[in-house]
Amino acid sequence: xxxxxxxxxxxxxxxxxxxxxxxxxxxxxxxxxxxxxxxxxxxxxxxxxxxxxxxxxxxxxxxxxxxxxxxxxxxxxxxxxxxxxxxxxxxxxxxxxxxxxxxxxxxxxxxxxxxxxxxxxxxxxxxxxxxxxxxxxxxxxxxxxxxxxxxxxxxxxxxxxxxxxxxxxxxxxxxxxxxxxxxxxxxxxxxxxxxxxxxxxxxxxxxxxxxxxxxxxxxxxxxxxxxx
Numbered sequence: 232x233x234x235x236x237x238x239x240x241x242x243x244x245x246x247x248x249x250x251x252x253x254x255x256x257x258x259x260x261x262x263x264x265x266x267x268x269x270x271x272x273x274x275x276x277x278x279x280x281x282x283x284x285x286x287x288x289x290x291x292x293x294x295x296x297x298x299x300x301x302x303x304x305x306x307x308x309x310x311x312x313x314x315x316x317x318x319x320x321x322x323x324x325x326x327x328x329x330x331x332x333x334x335x336x337x338x339x340x341x342x343x344x345x346x347x348x349x350x351x352x353x354x355x356x357x358x359x360x361x362x363x364x365x366x367x368x369x370x371x372x373x374x375x376x377x378x379x380x381x382x383x384x385x386x387x388x389x390x391x392x393x394x395x396x397x398x399x400x401x402x403x404x405x406x407x408x409x410x411x412x413x414x415x416x417x418x419x420x421x422x423x424x425x426x427x428x429x430x431x432x433x434x435x436x437x438x439x440x441x442x443x444x445x446x447x448x449x450x451x452x453x454x455x456x457x458x459x
Contacts, residue, residue, distance in 0.1 A: 233264065233275075233294050238303045240269035247273075249294075261304055274304040308333040311426060314433040316441025321350045325433070329426065337422035344425040348400075349379050351436055355391045356382065393435055400428065 236243045247264040250272070254260055258279035265272050277298040310329035313322045328343030356376060375381045383400050386392045392400070417425075 233262075233277075233298070235275070237266040237268060237271075238273050239266060239271040242266070242268045247275075252277075260298070276304050311430065314430055314438045316437045317433050318354075318437065321347060321433070321437075324350060325429065328429070332422055332426055335419075337417040337419055340422050341417045341425050344422075344429045345379075347429050348432060351432060352379070352382050352386060352392075355386055355436065392432075396428070396431065396435070400432075 233247050233249060234244055235247055237245050237247065246267045248267065249262050249264050251263040252260045253262075260277045260279065262275050262277055263272060264275055277294070279298055310326065310333040313325050317325065324343060324347050328340050328347060331337075331340035331343060353376070375385055383392070387394060387397050387400070
């Protein structure tokens with residue numbers, strides 16, 4: 232047995248019966264437990280502080296004195312992979328969005344996909360002048376860095392994004408706003424559209440250029456070998 236907060240009913244310091252355990256490397260046990268309050272089950276990761284014991288040999292005992300650093304193990308369905316060559320900081324946001332999507336949290340995923348769109352398109356703007364601010368005569372340029380709608384409009388007008396994504400980009404931006412602000416949540420279909428567009432955008436902005444650069448480097452390496 233163990234005493235812990237139940238992740239299912241949220242009761243604090245409740246007794247949990249350990250029904251089974253699976254030993255992992257490093258004296259870690261994933262334990263299948265049942266709450267005595269709600270009778271629902273959870274999986275906990277327990278870290279063994281004594282090598283001569285295991286949950287399976289401690290029937291009828293509380294194990295707080297032997298196991299520490301308890302954590303809940305959550306099984307998450309497979310999420311969409313990050314498109315290749317996506318920058319690390321944008322990839323982290325994308326993973327959060329797709330994890331929410333896989334868990335059925337469509338509003339959360341929609342808001343995060345919009346954040347991916349915002350972060351990815353910022354990288355396509357020209358460098359920001361030192362004097363560019365809301366008080367600068369070129370106020371529109373400053374506003375473009377803050378406003379996703381204005382930024383997308385500029386990027387399409389200046390051929391920074393493929394024109395065939397224009398209509399879908401507006402839908403994504405609006406759905407992302409709805410996910411963050413509207414009282415009615417996103418449907419799964421709307422969240423899937425956001426995910427699909429975000430993947431296409433990242434592939435257009437990062438994956439294809441990255442593949443081109445790799446191919447150029449390989450070609451240059453082959454030419455150097457031939458010349459040598």
